[in-house]
Amino acid sequence: MKTQKKLLAILNSLLAEELTAINQNTVHSEMYENWGYSKLNMAIRKQAMDGMHHVVWLIERIVFYNGAPLVYRLNTMKIGKTVSEMINNNNDGKHEVVSAYHEAIRFASDLDDQGTVDMLSKILKVEEVHLDWAANQHKQIGQIGMENYLANQTEYLLN
Numbered sequence: 001m002k003t004q005k006k007l008l009a010i011l012n013s014l015l016a017e018e019l020t021a022i023n024q025n026t027v028h029s030e031m032y033e034n035w036g037y038s039k040l041n042m043a044i045r046k047q048a049m050d051g052m053h054h055v056v057w058l059i060e061r062i063v064f065y066n067g068a069p070l071v072y073r074l075n076t077m078k079i080g081k082t083v084s085e086m087i088n089n090n091n092d093g094k095h096e097v098v099s100a101y102h103e104a105i106r107f108a109s110d111l112d113d114q115g116t117v118d119m120l121s122k123i124l125k126v127e128e129v130h131l132d133w134a135a136n137q138h139k140q141i142g143q144i145g146m147e148n149y150l151a152n153q154t155e156y157l158l159n
């Protein structure tokens with residue numbers, strides 16, 4: 001069926017977004033850790049872990065519809081060179097992903113596919129929390145300045 005083919009294409013494009021974000025977040029979180037910004041490392045590592053759950057749920061749904069999950073497909077990665085670039089890239093990516101999930105939910109809703117709507121809505125709620133996190137980092141940097149912000153991101157962690 002044509003509509004189901006389109007739904008599978010949408011789910012696979014979200015899958016590519018998630019896989020790309022996991023890779024980008026993993027590189028960023030390790031860069032933060034390398035610079036000693038443990039709090040940023042923990043926050044972004046958590047987002048990478050959340051992304052892994054999203055990948056599982058998307059693959060689950062694609063397989064449920066007898067589709068092929070295109071796990072080898074990745075979008076362009078935006079690895080930042082500075083904390084500011086990294087936070088900006090994270091923020092931009094989250095805006096795109098939130099609107100992609102909104103669009104996908106509308107499409108599934110038009111098909112009366114409540115199971116897919118529920119799954120996508122579950123992911124969307126988490127993406128909104130991530131987006132909120134990125135927006136808050138921007139606010140904090142604006143309020144206290146980058147130097148104070150960075151000083152606040154270090155924390156001695158026992159190994």
Ligand SMILES: [Fe+2]
Pocket residue numbers: 018050051054123127
């Ligand atoms: Fe995600």
